[in-house]
Amino acid sequence: MxxxxxxxxxxxxxxxxxxxxxxxxxxxxYFKGYTIPQGTAIMTHIAAMHLDPSAFENPNNFYPWRWLAMGKSNNWMPFGGGVRHCCGSEIARMEIAVFLRYLVLNYDWELVEHDHPVALQ
Ligand code: HEM
Incomplete structure (x- = not known):
């Protein structure tokens, strides 16, 4: 689990x-010497955080084992954060787990290209 x-x-x-x-x-x-005026639209780029090599080693590799070593990360926020944090995050996690279990138990899996690790690009 x-x-x-x-x-x-x-x-x-x-x-x-x-x-x-x-x-x-x-x-x-006031942030790091900059003044951001009231009413300014701010874009929080979660994907950039998730693929930042200073936060995740070899970020373009799909490597679930990193979480066993790392536990949690403040640089991981797929469900947002603060007062607007996704209220469906736990049910979403459960649905994904059920779906994964179904896939793993009901299908045989093999790599299409054996020497080709899964990576973005
Ligand atoms: C993998 C699946 C999901 C992801 C990645 C996700 C992601 C997010 C994110 C990033 C936000 C914050 C938006 C913001 O701050 O502007 C959010 C908010 C929200 N999510 Fe999810 N969500 C997922 C599944 C669900 C599910 C299954 C439900 C409902 C059953 C749900 C209900 C909501 C609601 C109602 C909000 C608004 C919360 C608020 O503004 O107070 N989400 N979600």
Whole structure:
């Protein structure tokens, strides 16, 4: 079950179903020497976080085992965060787990190209 959760984490990191989130500043914000005026649209690029090599080693490789070693990561937020955090995240995780179990138990799997690891590109 722990590995199944790692596969789900990695799928959500790699798949980036929702790549960006939008917010609007409600007041002037001072950040790293910049002033962001009230009313500015802010795009949070979750996909860029998920594929950032400083946060995830070899980010373009689908590697569920990273989660066994890493546990959690503050750079992983496929369900958003804060007050607007996805309220369906747990049921979504459960649905994915049921779907994965069905796929694994009911089908035989083989790599199409044996020497070709799964990677983006
Ligand atoms: C893998 C599947 C899913 C992903 C990746 C996902 C992702 C997200 C993200 C990123 C947000 C935050 C949007 C924002 O901050 O602007 C969100 C919000 C939300 N999600 Fe999901 N979601 C998933 C499945 C579900 C499911 C299954 C449900 C309902 C059963 C659901 C219901 C909602 C609702 C109602 C919100 C709005 C929460 C609010 O604004 O207070 N989501 N989701």
């Amino acid at each position: 722990e590995f199944c959760q790692s596969v789900i984490n990695e799928t959500l990191r790699f798949g980036n179903i929702i790549p960006v989130l939008w917010r609007k500043t409600l007041s002037d914000v």
